[in-house]
Amino acid sequence: MFKFLKKNFKKVVTNFSKKTEEELEKEPIVEEKIVQPEKKESSFESAVEEIKKDLKEKSEEIDEKEKRDEEEKKKSVFKKLTDVVKATKISEEKFDNLFEELEISLLENNVALDVIEKIKKDLKRSLVDKPLQRGKVQDMVTESLKESIESLFETEKIELIKKVKEKKPYIIMFAGINGSGKTTTIAKVAKMFKNNKLKCVIAASDTFRAAAIQQLQEHTDKLKLKLIKHDYGSDPAAVAFDAIKYAEAKKMDVVLIDTAGRQHSNSNLIEEMKKIVRVAKPDLKIFVGESITGNDCIEQAKKFNEAIGIDGIILSKADVDEKGGAAISVSYVTKKPIIYLGTGQEYEDLTPFKSELVVESLGLAS
Numbered sequence: 001m002f003k004f005l006k007k008n009f010k011k012v013v014t015n016f017s018k019k020t021e022e023e024l025e026k027e028p029i030v031e032e033k034i035v036q037p038e039k040k041e042s043s044f045e046s047a048v049e050e051i052k053k054d055l056k057e058k059s060e061e062i063d064e065k066e067k068r069d070e071e072e073k074k075k076s077v078f079k080k081l082t083d084v085v086k087a088t089k090i091s092e093e094k095f096d097n098l099f100e101e102l103e104i105s106l107l108e109n110n111v112a113l114d115v116i117e118k119i120k121k122d123l124k125r126s127l128v129d130k131p132l133q134r135g136k137v138q139d140m141v142t143e144s145l146k147e148s149i150e151s152l153f154e155t156e157k158i159e160l161i162k163k164v165k166e167k168k169p170y171i172i173m174f175a176g177i178n179g180s181g182k183t184t185t186i187a188k189v190a191k192m193f194k195n196n197k198l199k200c201v202i203a204a205s206d207t208f209r210a211a212a213i214q215q216l217q218e219h220t221d222k223l224k225l226k227l228i229k230h231d232y233g234s235d236p237a238a239v240a241f242d243a244i245k246y247a248e249a250k251k252m253d254v255v256l257i258d259t260a261g262r263q264h265s266n267s268n269l270i271e272e273m274k275k276i277v278r279v280a281k282p283d284l285k286i287f288v289g290e291s292i293t294g295n296d297c298i299e300q301a302k303k304f305n306e307a308i309g310i311d312g313i314i315l316s317k318a319d320v321d322e323k324g325g326a327a328i329s330v331s332y333v334t335k336k337p338i339i340y341l342g343t344g345q346e347y348e349d350l351t352p353f354k355s356e357l358v359v360e361s362l363g364l365a366s
């Protein structure tokens with residue numbers, strides 16, 4: 001997962017830091033301080049020192065040479081214990097030039113423009129026109145990037161298993177473009193609920209694509225779950241409605257609604273999806289997007305959010321995503337949390353999303 005970022009981002013950050021250091025070397029020193037570490041003597045030790053000093057002062061037998069030696073010794077110790085801190089500044093113009101390589105790397109990894117702008121602004125705030133200590137740039141850059149990336153995920157978190165216990169039946173609808181992984185994700189989520197002793201029923205509300213109902217049937221047969229289905233071409237909202245009635249009658253915990261894949265540009269299908277929402281009144285609307293499609297996935301999430309107001313995101317196919325830009329960007333752009341990553345084609349391949357995972361992948365974890 002995110003192999004490209006893992007390999008390259010750290011290299012680019014190190015390069016950025018190195019070049020910034022080189023630029024700082026050329027700049028005039030704006031601050032020079034001699035820093036003396038605090039004395040860490042215990043009161044007992046200082047008392048002994050005092051007595052020694054007293055005795056020394058009183059003694060008239062100390063010859064001049066000894067005195068000089070003592071002074072020299074003191075001086076060298078003092079030198080060792082002090083540090084000269086030299087600070088220089090970097091201008092906004094130079095920063096912009098230096099940031100270019102980092103910017104290109106982020107773009108190549110499918111990071112959204114809004115996110116790149118935010119990271120640039122945050123980094124600029126920590127570096128530009130501030131006295132910077134030479135030799136400390138890499139630490140500052142890493143810390144600033146880490147904070148910036150972490151803040152991309154400051155949305156409400158969703159713990160699905162906890163959440164579905166809030167209401168019975170809890171209704172979850174899955175939406176996304178064609179082939180994004182909705183049906184497979186529903187099967188994974190259903191298996192997870194089953195493992196947690198939550199009873200769920202699935203609504204085959206994709207009545208559009210040939211074989212969609214059959215595909216779900218195969219999953220529900222394997223998982224021994226109830227599937228509510230109508231004929232192909234029938235009203236998807238009616239299927240969802242029936243599944244909810246079934247769950248209410250059988251006191252089931254969760255209803256999972258599968259929907260047909262659709263492009264946000266297809267207004268008829270978007271209207272149909274809005275109708276499912278009006279009829280089923282889902283407690284949670286999850287957008288399923290393919291991690292590998294990067295910026296397209298982010299744009300789709302935005303459009304689906306505008307159409308039906310999504311609550312959370314599942315990014316499928318993260319196992320084959322070499323880049324990771326969608327995972328970095330989609331929450332910031334939509335202000336919705338990523339709940340899970342799909343990490344393969346097996347039922348177990350569903351990983352709870354954690355921002356730490358991204359920070360680690362970028363080599364920014366401390």
Ligand SMILES: Nc1nc2c(ncn2[C@@H]2O[C@H](COP(=O)(O)OP(=O)(O)OP(=O)(O)O)[C@@H](O)[C@H]2O)c(=O)[nH]1
Nearest residue numbers: 178179180181182183184261316317342343344345
């Ligand atoms: N590697 C990998 N493949 C996945 C993942 N999730 C789904 N797939 C595969 O992606 C393909 C499409 O998955 P579906 O679940 O049918 O997608 P869908 O969104 O329901 O598709 P439509 O109903 O046609 O819109 C299938 O071959 C899945 O096995 C994943 O996390 N990793």
Ligand SMILES: [Mg+2]
Nearest residue numbers: 182183206212
């Ligand atoms: Mg499907």
